[in-house]
Amino acid sequence: MKAAVLENKGALTYKDVPTPEAGPGHVRLKVKAISICGSDIKRFVDGHRMYPLILGHETSGVIDSIGSGVAESYIGKHAAIIPLVPCFECEQCQRGYYSACHSYSFIGSRQSGGFAEYVDLPERNVFILPDELPFEHAALIEPSTVARHMLTLGDFKSGQTVVVFGVGSIGLMLVQWLRILGAQKIVVSDLLEDNLKIAAKVGAHITLNPSKVDVIKEVQRRIGDGADLTLEATGVPQVLEQTISVTRPRGKIVLAGNQPLDKSLPLTFIENMMRKEISLNGCFMSYSAPFPGHEWTDTITALLDGSLDMDTMISHRYSLSKAPEVFGKIGAHQLVHQKIMLNPEEA
Numbered sequence: 001m002k003a004a005v006l007e008n009k010g011a012l013t014y015k016d017v018p019t020p021e022a023g024p025g026h027v028r029l030k031v032k033a034i035s036i037c038g039s040d041i042k043r044f045v046d047g048h049r050m051y052p053l054i055l056g057h058e059t060s061g062v063i064d065s066i067g068s069g070v071a072e073s074y075i076g077k078h079a080a081i082i083p084l085v086p087c088f089e090c091e092q093c094q095r096g097y098y099s100a101c102h103s104y105s106f107i108g109s110r111q112s113g114g115f116a117e118y119v120d121l122p123e124r125n126v127f128i129l130p131d132e133l134p135f136e137h138a139a140l141i142e143p144s145t146v147a148r149h150m151l152t153l154g155d156f157k158s159g160q161t162v163v164v165f166g167v168g169s170i171g172l173m174l175v176q177w178l179r180i181l182g183a184q185k186i187v188v189s190d191l192l193e194d195n196l197k198i199a200a201k202v203g204a205h206i207t208l209n210p211s212k213v214d215v216i217k218e219v220q221r222r223i224g225d226g227a228d229l230t231l232e233a234t235g236v237p238q239v240l241e242q243t244i245s246v247t248r249p250r251g252k253i254v255l256a257g258n259q260p261l262d263k264s265l266p267l268t269f270i271e272n273m274m275r276k277e278i279s280l281n282g283c284f285m286s287y288s289a290p291f292p293g294h295e296w297t298d299t300i301t302a303l304l305d306g307s308l309d310m311d312t313m314i315s316h317r318y319s320l321s322k323a324p325e326v327f328g329k330i331g332a333h334q335l336v337h338q339k340i341m342l343n344p345e346e347a
């Protein structure tokens with residue numbers, strides 16, 4: 001089969017690799033749609049823990065074969081990949097904290113992923129879908145679940161005022177979930193006008209561009225003492241610092257942006273957090289018990305009733321064979337994009 005393989009830092013190759021067979025307890029997915037995740041781009045640009053690796057975890061397709069011990073009825077079913085492969089046995093898995101598993105694997109990061117014509121998956125890692133759901137929408141289930149998980153961690157309640165820093169794909173999914181779950185006011189901040197425009201289209205009430213306005217002053221002017229909940233999806237240290245200033249006393253902050261590990265924060269951050277008695281929550285992946293969690297079933301419900309708008313999130317479509325070119329352009333900052341879909345069949 002053909003696959004896009006990460007062979008080194010900055011080196012992605014479209015080439016022939018052995019076609020996987022479904023192992024015992026596994027199924028094989030014939031891939032129909034893949035979307036590129038920011039983390040795939042990071043693995044390409046910054047390098048990764050292992051090579052060669054088939055990237056990709058935002059993937060959907062049709063189950064075309066099964067291994068021993070798997071029910072025949074799986075064949076022909078439409079499915080999305082659930083990328084986390086927890087051990088289901090360690091203490092954290094027993095508690096339902098699957099992303100804290102002591103020995104997890106992850107499809108598209110620690111084992112072969114979806115940038116391919118076929119993927120071999122454990123039976124528990126397929127999320128079976130109704131046939132009427134478009135494959136592109138199904139490929140975007142995973143990033144939606146991350147946003148949904150952040151709102152659970154932030155204890156979001158309808159009627160709250162929320163600030164979202166960064167409206168890339170996770171931020172746009174956050175705006176959508178906030179709209180669906182009844183936020184009273186959704187304020188977003190992003191440097192890219194394109195992102196702000198789409199955020200407004202999917203439900204943001206106030207869009208702020210930090211290159212044009214002082215975001216902290218603007219939030220204070222518009223919502224007084226600050227947001228009930230602030231969501232950080234940029235991974236920029238200066239933005240992380242600002243989250244405290246735009247959050248009301250006793251408010252909550254949830255962090256999902258990956259920060260540069262060679263930077264540090266001034267302790268005034270902690271001082272201000274203490275004075276305002278703010279709760280700060282980390283977010284890692286999108287899982288809860290029973291596996292994979294309500295984040296996943298909520299997404300399906302919102303897709304089927306039409307409340308989650310995936311089409312507006314997609315800015316580009318390419319054949320999978322173009323993946324090396326597309327990643328090269330993104331790495332060189334030559335492609336302004338929201339969600340990019342890859343299609344293995346047009347190769």
Ligand SMILES: [Zn+2]
Pocket residue numbers: 037038039057058142143
């Ligand atoms: Zn992702």
Ligand SMILES: [Zn+2]
Pocket residue numbers: 086087088089090091092093100101102103104
């Ligand atoms: Zn475990």
